[in-house]
Amino acid sequence: MLIYGVALLSVCMVVGLTVGEYLGRWLGVDANVGGVGIAMLLLVASCSSSRMSSLVNGPAGEGIRFWSAMYIPIVVAMAARQNIFAAIQSGALAIAAGTAAVVVCFALVPVICRLGGAPRDASGKR
Amino acid sequence: MEPVYTVLKDNALITAFLAIGLTMWLSYFLSRKLTAGRIHGSAIAIALGLAAAWWGGKVTGGSKGIADLEILSGIGLMGGGMLRDFAIVATAFGVNATEMRKAGMAGAIALVCGVLVSFVMGAVVAVAFGVRDAVSITTIGAGAVTYIVGPITGAAIGASSEMIALSVAAGLVKSILVMVGTPLVARRIGLDNPRSAMVYGGLMGTTSGVAAGLAATDPKLVPYGAMTATFYTGLGCLLAPSVLFFAVRALAGTN
Numbered sequence: 001m002l003i004y005g006v007a008l009l010s011v012c013m014v015v016g017l018t019v020g021e022y023l024g025r026w027l028g029v030d031a032n033v034g035g036v037g038i039a040m041l042l043l044v045a046s047c048s049s050s051r052m053s054s055l056v057n058g059p060a061g062e063g064i065r066f067w068s069a070m071y072i073p074i075v076v077a078m079a080a081r082q083n084i085f086a087a088i089q090s091g092a093l094a095i096a097a098g099t100a101a102v103v104v105c106f107a108l109v110p111v112i113c114r115l116g117g118a119p120r121d122a123s124g125k126r
Numbered sequence: 127m128e129p130v131y132t133v134l135k136d137n138a139l140i141t142a143f144l145a146i147g148l149t150m151w152l153s154y155f156l157s158r159k160l161t162a163g164r165i166h167g168s169a170i171a172i173a174l175g176l177a178a179a180w181w182g183g184k185v186t187g188g189s190k191g192i193a194d195l196e197i198l199s200g201i202g203l204m205g206g207g208m209l210r211d212f213a214i215v216a217t218a219f220g221v222n223a224t225e226m227r228k229a230g231m232a233g234a235i236a237l238v239c240g241v242l243v244s245f246v247m248g249a250v251v252a253v254a255f256g257v258r259d260a261v262s263i264t265t266i267g268a269g270a271v272t273y274i275v276g277p278i279t280g281a282a283i284g285a286s287s288e289m290i291a292l293s294v295a296a297g298l299v300k301s302i303l304v305m306v307g308t309p310l311v312a313r314r315i316g317l318d319n320p321r322s323a324m325v326y327g328g329l330m331g332t333t334s335g336v337a338a339g340l341a342a343t344d345p346k347l348v349p350y351g352a353m354t355a356t357f358y359t360g361l362g363c364l365l366a367p368s369v370l371f372f373a374v375r376a377l378a379g380t381n
Contacts, residue, residue, distance in 0.1 A: 019215035037364030040218035072168045073146045074213045077205030079175030080191040082291040085183025097251040098299025101244035101270040105329040109315040111235045
């Protein structure tokens with residue numbers, strides 16, 4: 001059933017955010033620390049676990065895939081509700097920050113390709 | 127017209143689905159017709175969203191962009207934290223542990239470097255522009271990671287809506303530049319095999335940017351780049367509001 005996949009997704013999110021909440025308190029910050037990231041790791045773990053296969057394959061998987069596909073539209077809605085009018089005055093900052101990141105990362109592609117070592121990907125996992 | 131307005135207003139979330147759906151359609155149409163697919167439809171849609179948010183803020187004087195218009199208040203829910211985080215978690219679907227291992231060391235190094243370098247560049251630019259408090263510097267740095275990491279980090283550490291919007295804008299600039307720039311620099315950076323595509327995906331991280339950039343370069347490379355890029359936002363969400371925020375706070379000395 002489709003809802004099983006959605007429910008699995010919900011479990012991952014609730015558990016992830018709860019862990020993130022505890023992590024935040026443990027670290028002494030009034031913040032959810034990495035909850036979304038932890039939820040993603042939980043979903044990845046669920047996807048590769050054979051015990052969970054009935055929850056991520058077939059119709060149940062469609063439930064997760066639907067929300068995955070809704071990601072871009074939701075991001076568009078998120079953009080549309082930002083307080084961009086107040087931010088536009090410092091627009092040059094956003095452009096400079098984004099551009100700097102892209103230029104440096106482009107330049108790093110060949111560097112890291114060499115850093116990663118020869119074709120020992122199979123042994124590289126350990 | 128008044129009954130139509132009432133229906134749209136009373137079913138705000140459904141109206142939001144309709145409005146965003148139309149925006150997506152228009153964006154992909156413009157992407158095909160005006161840019162020959164060079165600028166990805168999703169990037170145009172986000173740009174339209176930001177433009178609408180700007181207009182909404184100007185017209186209503188509120189702080190929630192276009193969602194401050196009564197008829198489009200559902201966009202506030204659709205684009206709010208709950209559904210946003212839910213959809214982000216869902217994007218991790220289909221990335222299994224075997225594929226993770228296949229990405230290998232190069233992909234992992236690229237992921238960590240990509241998040242760190244983008245964050246540092248964004249933070250340095252923020253400081254250069256006179257931003258001084260640790261929360262804002264971190265939010266801009268996180269925005270230079272991706273336009274998802276920015277708002278998530280900003281929300282987690284209590285940044286102002288203005289800084290969060292700036293971080294989204296920085297991430298959007300990055301996404302568009304990756305889409306447009308990738309085919310232009312592909313040969314120079316050796317982007318012609320699965321291995322370099324994985325490194326590239328890990329360094330750039332912006333999923334729509336990487337998918338569109340690689341599609342415009344060599345469609346066969348898309349899954350390799352997208353695979354590493356899938357982890358990027360998660361890694362950014364993990365690092366930016368925690369380790370990186372603490373580092374900035376230690377360096378900035380305030381807050």
